[in-house]
Structures are given as structure tokens and as C-alpha cells.
Amino acid sequence: MGLLDKEFSDGNILITTTEDLFNWARLSSLWQLGFGLACCAIEMMATSASHYDFDRFGVIPRPSPRQSDVIIVSGTVTLKMALRVKRLYEQMPDPKYVISMGSCSNCGGPYWEHGYHVLKGVDRVIPVDVYVPGCPPRPEALLEGLLKLQEKIRYESLTKQNNEVV
Amino acid sequence: MSIRTEEMVLNMGPQHPSTHGVLRLELTLDGEIIIKVVPHIGYLHRCFEKHCEVITYPQVIPYTDRMDYLAAMGNEFGYVIGVEKLLGIQVPERVEYIRVIMAELQRIASHLIAIGTYGADIGAVTPFLYCFRDREKILSLFEITCGARLLYNYIWIGGLSHDLHPDFIRLTKEFIKEFKSNLRELNNLLTYNRIFIDRTANVGILPLETAINFGITGPMLRASGLKWDLRRDDTYSVYNKFDFDIPVGEGKMGTVGDSWDRYYVRVLEIEESLKIIKQAINSIPDGDVTSAIPKKIKPPVGHIYSRVENPRGELGYFIISDGSTSPFRVKVRAPSFVNLQIMDELCRGHLVADVIAILGSVDIVLGEVDR
Amino acid sequence: MKSFEEIAEIIRTNFSDIQIEIKSVVKFEPFLVISSDKIDKICLYLRDYPELCFDSLVNLSAVDDFNGTKVKDEQGNETMTGGTMSVYYHLESIKFRHKILLKVITDKDNPNINSVVSVWNSANWHEREAFDLFGITFNNHPDLRRILMPYDWEFGHPLKKDYQNPEFYQGMKIPY
Numbered sequence: 202m203g204l205l206d207k208e209f210s211d212g213n214i215l216i217t218t219t220e221d222l223f224n225w226a227r228l229s230s231l232w233q234l235g236f237g238l239a240c241c242a243i244e245m246m247a248t249s250a251s252h253y254d255f256d257r258f259g260v261i262p263r264p265s266p267r268q269s270d271v272i273i274v275s276g277t278v279t280l281k282m283a284l285r286v287k288r289l290y291e292q293m294p295d296p297k298y299v300i301s302m303g304s305c306s307n308c309g310g311p312y313w314e315h316g317y318h319v320l321k322g323v324d325r326v327i328p329v330d331v332y333v334p335g336c337p338p339r340p341e342a343l344l345e346g347l348l349k350l351q352e353k354i355r356y357e358s359l360t361k362q363n364n365e366v367v
Numbered sequence: 368m369s370i371r372t373e374e375m376v377l378n379m380g381p382q383h384p385s386t387h388g389v390l391r392l393e394l395t396l397d398g399e400i401i402i403k404v405v406p407h408i409g410y411l412h413r414c415f416e417k418h419c420e421v422i423t424y425p426q427v428i429p430y431t432d433r434m435d436y437l438a439a440m441g442n443e444f445g446y447v448i449g450v451e452k453l454l455g456i457q458v459p460e461r462v463e464y465i466r467v468i469m470a471e472l473q474r475i476a477s478h479l480i481a482i483g484t485y486g487a488d489i490g491a492v493t494p495f496l497y498c499f500r501d502r503e504k505i506l507s508l509f510e511i512t513c514g515a516r517l518l519y520n521y522i523w524i525g526g527l528s529h530d531l532h533p534d535f536i537r538l539t540k541e542f543i544k545e546f547k548s549n550l551r552e553l554n555n556l557l558t559y560n561r562i563f564i565d566r567t568a569n570v571g572i573l574p575l576e577t578a579i580n581f582g583i584t585g586p587m588l589r590a591s592g593l594k595w596d597l598r599r600d601d602t603y604s605v606y607n608k609f610d611f612d613i614p615v616g617e618g619k620m621g622t623v624g625d626s627w628d629r630y631y632v633r634v635l636e637i638e639e640s641l642k643i644i645k646q647a648i649n650s651i652p653d654g655d656v657t658s659a660i661p662k663k664i665k666p667p668v669g670h671i672y673s674r675v676e677n678p679r680g681e682l683g684y685f686i687i688s689d690g691s692t693s694p695f696r697v698k699v700r701a702p703s704f705v706n707l708q709i710m711d712e713l714c715r716g717h718l719v720a721d722v723i724a725i726l727g728s729v730d731i732v733l734g735e736v737d738r
Numbered sequence: 739m740k741s742f743e744e745i746a747e748i749i750r751t752n753f754s755d756i757q758i759e760i761k762s763v764v765k766f767e768p769f770l771v772i773s774s775d776k777i778d779k780i781c782l783y784l785r786d787y788p789e790l791c792f793d794s795l796v797n798l799s800a801v802d803d804f805n806g807t808k809v810k811d812e813q814g815n816e817t818m819t820g821g822t823m824s825v826y827y828h829l830e831s832i833k834f835r836h837k838i839l840l841k842v843i844t845d846k847d848n849p850n851i852n853s854v855v856s857v858w859n860s861a862n863w864h865e866r867e868a869f870d871l872f873g874i875t876f877n878n879h880p881d882l883r884r885i886l887m888p889y890d891w892e893f894g895h896p897l898k899k900d901y902q903n904p905e906f907y908q909g910m911k912i913p914y
Contacts, residue, residue: 235384239411239734240436242388243480244517247506250499264384280907281888282389282410285381311429313914315421316414317896317903318887321914337517409886416871416897453766579793579832582860595832669766672797672828672839685799685826698799700828708863737886 220359227270227296228354231347234269234289235262239276241303241337248340258347266292271350273343274329277305277312278320290327298354300346301329304336311336374402377719381410385488385723388733392710392722399718404711408704408736415738419697424450424664425524427697432518434701435735437480440466440473440509441677443522448603449673449684450524453666461654462526463605468539468647469512469521470675471640475546476505477678478633478640485630485727486557489566494557501549504542511535525660536648543641550637558634567630568621571713571725575624581712582705585680586632587729590616591624597676609646611639626728633730665692679703679730699738703731740836742768745790752787753780769826769839777827777842778852778878784829784838785857792838795858797828800868804899806846818900821846823872827854849874871897 217225233255237245249255249262263269266289278286290299301323304310309321323329330353333346380391389410395403415434419427431446432439444466451458483498506516511532513521521528557563573583575591588595596613598606614635616628666688674683680702689695706729713725740748749770772780784792806821827840844851853876854861865876866885873895876882884891893904903912 234382236382237388239388239413240433240517243436246484247499247503251496252500252503262384266382277411277413279410279412280910280912281412282381283910284908285410289382309914311433312413312418315418317417317901317912318412318414320910321912325910339516409884409888412886414896420899580859582794582796582858593832600835670826671766674796681796683797683828685797685828687801696799696801698797698801698826700797700799704863705860708860 220357223359224355224357227357228351230259231271231298231350232263232269233260234266234272234293235264236272236289237275238278238282239303239305241275241305244337244340245273245275245302245343248343253340253344255344255347258344258351260347266290267294269293270296271298271300272327273300273302274306274323274327275302277310278323278326279318280320281318283320283323283326286323287326296357298331298350299323299327299329300331300333300343300350302333302343302346303338304334307332307334372397379722386726387484387731390707390726390731390733390736392726394714394719394722396719401714401717401719401722404714404722406707406710408707408733411733411737413734413738415699416697419694421693423692424666424694427694428523429518429520432520433734434699434738435677435679435682435703435732436517437477437732438473438678439518440469440522441477441675441682443519444470444604445673445675445677445682446684446686447522447524448675449671449686450664450666452671452673453669453686453688454524454661454664456525456659456661458525458659459654459656460605460652462656462659464647464651465527465531465656466522467604467606467609468644468651469509471643471647472505472508472539474640474678475637476502478637479505481633481678481727481730482553482557482630485730486563488723488727489563491557491560491563494553497549497553497556501546504546508535508538508542511538523660524664526658527656530656536651539644539648543645546641550634554634558631564620564627566724567626567728570621570626570717570721571728572622573624573629573709573713577709577712578624581709583680583709584705585677585702586636587629587680587706587709589614590629590632592616597674597681601674603673603675606643608650609643611642614639626724629728629730663692665690674700677702679732679735680706699735701735701738703729703733703735704738707731707736739834740790742838745836745838746770748787748790749780749784752783767839769841771841771843774842774844774851776852777840778854778857780840781827781829781854781857790836791831791833792829793832794830795827795854795860795864796830796837797826798854798861798864798868799826799828800824800872800874800897801826802846802872802897802899803843819847823849823874825851825868825874844874850877851875852877853879855879871895873898 306323312319331346331350335342375396377394380386381389391407393405431442479498479502483495486494513519573591578591594613614632616623620627668690670687672685683700685698687696801824803822806818822843823846825842830837868874870884
């Protein structure tokens with residue numbers, strides 16, 4: 202249920218729980234770490250650009266991990282890059298979310314068997330919230346992934362540790 | 368009295384919004400003047416050449432797509448030409464025409480990204496959105512042709528995966544008509560913008576001698592004043608049937624071979640590509656696009672170096688066959704890999720802010736640098 | 739523009755003391771085989787001789803020829819010992835528009851070739867790549883380090899045909 206559904210009809214008053222308010226604020230302004238790895242980064246750029254307009258969901262690329270809420274791992278994570286990705290994730294302030302975009306960062310993609318220098322899935326170094334399949338995923342697929350993440354945030358609890366998606 | 372100074376090392380990347388991916392530059396600075404640039408690459412090394420040795424010839428094509436992911440059609444084109452030469456296949460005329468149309472559309476799409484991100488890197492965000500708007504139209508043309516937006520697996524050994532969509536020619540004509548006025552708009556917005564010129568003209572001048580010695584190819588070499596384009600100078604496919612110009616840098620805003628020239632050569636190349644596409648779609652012959660695809664791909668023992676003019680320069684494949692169904696060795700001569708070596712030479716003596724302007728004008732794709 | 743035979747003849751007459759093998763019967767691309775310690779001298783000559791003027795090194799590719807003798811150990815696993823590696827140099831003259839392919843063969847156990855960075859700067863990263871992925875040492879190279887693989891990679895050179903990938907790198911599992 203959206204936050205504004207609970208608005209009183211006669212004034213500027215909203216009654217809600219802290220949890221709902223926090224979750225609403227978090228999910229409506231997910232600032233993304235402007236960070237591209239490989240082919241999927243181009244589709245991520247296309248999603249941010251004029252045609253698909255990521256901005257409507259409150260997603261704005263930020264150049265610094267200190268200012269961002271979500272990291273979209275867009276592309277193949279190599280062994281040389283994996284520790285840098287991990288460090289970027291660690292530098293982000295809590296609460297932080299991870300979208301794994303594309304087959305490569307989900308599981309190694311086409312490089313799963315003979316890729317001697319490819320990490321088979323970014324979830325081996327950082328925890329992932331949403332996996333978006335595709336090689337590369339279409340911008341619509343990335344949008345869908347973002348909506349799924351928003352869904353997840355909407356039902357988060359401030360007290361309970363395990364956040365099950367309802 | 369002398370002031371004690373010391374050099375400072377500044378690390379740029381691998382996560383940096385303007386390094387076009389995961390490039391890391393190690394800058395040695397004296398104040399704000401650059402003394403030395405050491406590029407560190409390999410953050411996207413995806414073992415392309417190892418993969419080639421264990422998979423069959425047609426299976427390599429999707430992997431070539433993923434090297435220079437901004438110009439996937441061009442990558443397939445170069446690889447396929449090489450294997451066809453090894454096999455000794457003659458492909459139908461219609462296939463050649465469609466390949467040329469696709470490669471040129473891809474060149475426009477790739478240059479649009481180069482131009483758009485270059486503007487965004489040095490502070491002009493609006494042209495980026497304009498470029499992506501036009502690029503989406505090209506991508507939708509690719510999409511009706513083969514179903515994919517970015518990585519196509521469209522050009523096959525001996526043919527193509529699909530014939531053109533019945534609406535393709537009409538839609539392409541509409542696109543060309545519309546795009547011409549958009550390009551004029553883009554020029555007014557960015558190319559002749561005073562701030563843009565001040566940031567790029569006379570920055571990172573590349574003399575021709577140095578460029579040749581460093582093996583620079585593509586728009587970078589042409590911006591230094593040499594009319595060298597493999598489409599004309601080592602012609603392949605049906606490029607010799609079309610009439611087009613090779614734009615070179617003239618130093619209109621500064622010196623020949625500066626960053627503005629490298630940028631402007633790309634803008635002019637877009638116009639030339641439009642010319643080629645127009646001629647090709649008006650004279651495209653009929654035929655079957657899958658008739659020449661061989662059932663069994665097993666080239667004889669030998670080796671071949673095939674090369675094409677990709678948006679970033681000369682893309683070469685050195686393919687060694689040992690007579691089996693998978694290549695013995697494929698070495699890729701990636702244009703960005705070679706072009707990136709010049710960074711140290713170009714940046715020395717400039718300010719830190721100019722590194723971005725120079726790197727953007729080199730126009731690298733890390734997928735291709737690291738393979 | 740000169741043909742392959744003419745270029746080969748010029749090299750042969752000027753370097754009579756060096757053994758040069760001409761392979762022109764090969765299908766597709768003829769090439770010259772040059773010994774590994776003379777390649778830099780010949781390349782410098784090719785660049786500076788006014789009638790040849792090979793001003794650009796187009797490509798440099800290393801190849802593991804995988805032609806050693808097969809040995810079976812007690813467990814029945816086959817390993818290869820000896821053999822050669824080769825490096826191919828594609829040269830081109832932008833001025834005269836002719837091309838040539840040179841090949842250098844070196845020992846796989848101790849691969850060692852003279853560097854051509856002093857002739858063409860573009861060889862720098864190509865040679866570093868060959869060192870990184872094949873372990874070929876280029877003498878007199880200004881900066882011979884790994885380029886694509888991590889600097890602390892200690893598990894060998896991955897493009898060798900008999901390369902074995904390790905299980906772990908810095909605590910990360912590599913196989914799928």
C-alpha cells in the first residue's frame with residue numbers, strides 16, 4: 202500500500218508508521234553508484250538516458266560510493282576487479298543494496314567454463330538483492346529489477362533482521 | 368630562496384565516471400602539471416583468446432560481440448571475413464550489402480556514444496541525451512533485424528542469421544532523413560560551443576610521425592592528418608562500390624591532431640556513413656542470405672590476418688587453423704588496446720583536467736582493450 | 739609497392755650472414771623465419787631502408803606451437819615437454835602500402851626474444867601481453883611486467899596450451 206493512500210481528505214495530514222515512512226523514503230530515492238563494468242554498463246547508460254529515463258524512479262547516478270544507496274554490478278567481474286568491487290561496496294553507507302545485472306555478474310555468463318580470470322558470480326564477494334538475467338538485459342529488464350528491489354525495500358522491517366519479500 | 372617541491376601520485380579509476388569503464392590511470396603530478404601517466408589495464412580481461420581455442424569457429428562469433436560492445440557488428444564482420452578467406456567461400460552480393468549497411472549503422476551508433484560521453488565527461492550533459500535518443504533509433508533498426516539491441520550474433524560465416532525485415536529499408540530511409548537535422552542540432556549544441564572548443568582545442572596534440580610509430584589507427588590517425596582508411600586503402604567486402612570521403616583533421620580550431628580534431632573527425636565520419644548507407648539501400652540486390660553458409664566448418668591448415676576498419680580503428684584477427692573444427696589460436700589486434708598506449712605521450716605537460724578531455728578523445732572501450 | 743619475393747630478396751642480400759628461411763609455399767600468407775637474436779636488427783633495417791620503409795607494426799602475436807614430445811607419467815597423465823613458441827610480426831608500410839609477415843621461433847622451456855620496442859613503440863604493450871600470457875621474455879624491453887593478469891598472479895601464463903587454472907585466488911574460488 203502506498204503511503205499517500207492513508208492521507209486524510211481534508212488536510213495535509215498523514216498517519217503512518219515510522220517503518221513505512223522510512224521505507225517509502227528509501228525506495229523512492231535510490232541513488233545509484235555510477236559505475237560500469239562491461240557491456241551491460243552500456244544498457245545501464247541507455248536506461249539512464251532519454252528513452253527509458255531512470256530518473257522517474259528516483260535513480261540518479263552518483264560518482265562516489267559514499268553518496269549512493271544501490272550498486273548495479275553491470276558486467277563481468279574479473280578476479281582483478283573483484284576486490285575493488287568489494288571495497289566499493291564496503292565504502293557505501295548503510296542501508297545499501299546490490300542489483301546484479303546480466304548473466305556475467307549472476308553466474309559468470311558465457312565465461313563460466315573457460316574464463317580463467319572471471320569471477321563466476323559477484324555473489325561470491327558481495328551479497329546480492331536482485332538478479333537481473335540477460336546478456337545483456339534490456340533496459341526494461343533492468344527497470345523490472347529495480348521495481349523488484351523497491352518491492353523488497355517496501356516490506357523491510359526496522360526491527361526484524363530477516364526481510365522476507367511478501 | 369627555493370621552495371621544496373615533490374611529486375605526487377594520483378590514482379584515477381578503476382571506478383571513475385570518466386574512464387569509460389574500468390581503466391586505472393596512475394598520474395604523477397608536479398602541482399597540477401602531469402609528468403607521467405601509467406595506464407593499468409586488465410580489469411576486464413575475459414579470456415577471449417583462450418575461449419577461441421576450445422570452441423568451434425561459429426561459436427566464436429558471440430564472443431567477438433562482447434569485445435567491442437559498442438561496435439559488435441564490426442567485430443563479427445572482421446572475424447567472419449577471416450574465416451571465409453580461410454575456407455575460400457564466396458558470399459552472395461546481398462549478404463555483403465547487408466553487412467556493409469549494418470557495419471555503417473553500427474559505426475554511427477558507436478560514434479554517437481563516443482561524442483555523447485565525451486561531452487558528458489567534460490561537463491556538457493545535454494548532448495549525451497540527444498545522442499542516446501538517436502542511438503535508440505538505430506538500435507530499434509537492429510532489433511527488427513535480428514532481435515537483439517546490443518550484441519547480435521547476426522553476421523555468420525558465409526551469410527547472415529536472418530534476412531532483412533520487410534520494413535527495414537523504409538525505416539532506415541526515415542531514420543536518415545530525420546537524423547540529418549538532428550546532427551545539425553548536435554553540431555550547434557556541442558561542436559561549435561565555445562566552452563567545448565576551449566576545453567579541447569590545442570589539447571593533447573598528436574603529431575603524425577608519433578601516431579604512426581605508436582601504431583595508432585582509425586579516427587585518431589586521421590585526425591592527425593593522414594587519409595588512411597582500410598575501407599578504401601585495403602578494401603574488403605563491397606566498399607569499393609560506394610563513393611565516400613575520408614575526413615581528416617585540419618586543425619580548424621587549433622592545431623592538427625588535437626582533441627577537437629579527433630572529435631570532429633568522428634562527427635564527419637557519421638555523415639560519410641550515412642552516405643554509404645544511402646547508396647547501399649538504394650542498390651541492394653536480391654538473393655538468399657543463408658545459401659552460402661557451409662554445413663561443416665573445418666578450414667585447412669594455415670593462418671590469416673584479416674582486418675576491418677572498426678569505429679575505433681583497425682581491428683585485426685590473426686587466425687591460425689590446424690585443420691580442426693576450432694581455431695588453434697586467435698589473436699586480436701584491438702584498436703583501443705594499441706591506441707591507449709599513447710596516453711602518456713599525449714598527457715605529459717597538460718593539467719589534470721585535460722586528462723579527461725584527452726582520454727575521451729582517444730575513445731576506448733575496455734572490453735576490447737582487455738579482451 | 740613491393741611484392742613478398744622482392745622484399746625477401748632485399749633482406750637476404752643485406753643479411754647474408756643471418757639464416758633466413760623463406761616460406762612462400764604456405765597457403766594464404768607467406769612469411770620469413772628469422773632467428774630470435776637478430777629480429778631487432780632486421781626490424782630496424784626494414785623500418786629505415788628507404789625503399790622498404792616499414793613504418794608501422796600492425797600486430798604482434800605469440801603462439802604456443804604445442805609441438806613438444808608427449809611423456810606419460812606413472813598415473814597415465816600426458817604431459818608435453820620441450821617444443822617451441824613462435825611470435826609473428828605483421829609489418830606494414832603506410833608510405834608504400836606493402837606488407838610482410840615475420841616469424842621468430844624460440845624454445846618453449848626458455849623463451850627469449852629481442853624486443854622491438856626501440857623500433858616501434860606500438861610493440862610495447864603487445865610484448866608485455868605476450869610475456870603475460872605466454873611467458874616469453876623480451877630482452878631490452880623497457881617495462882616488462884604483467885599487463886592483463888593481476889600483478890601478483892603466480893600461477894603461470896594462461897594462454898600456454900598446458901596451463902592449469904588454480905582453485906583459489908586471494909580467497910576467491912575460481913572454477914564454477
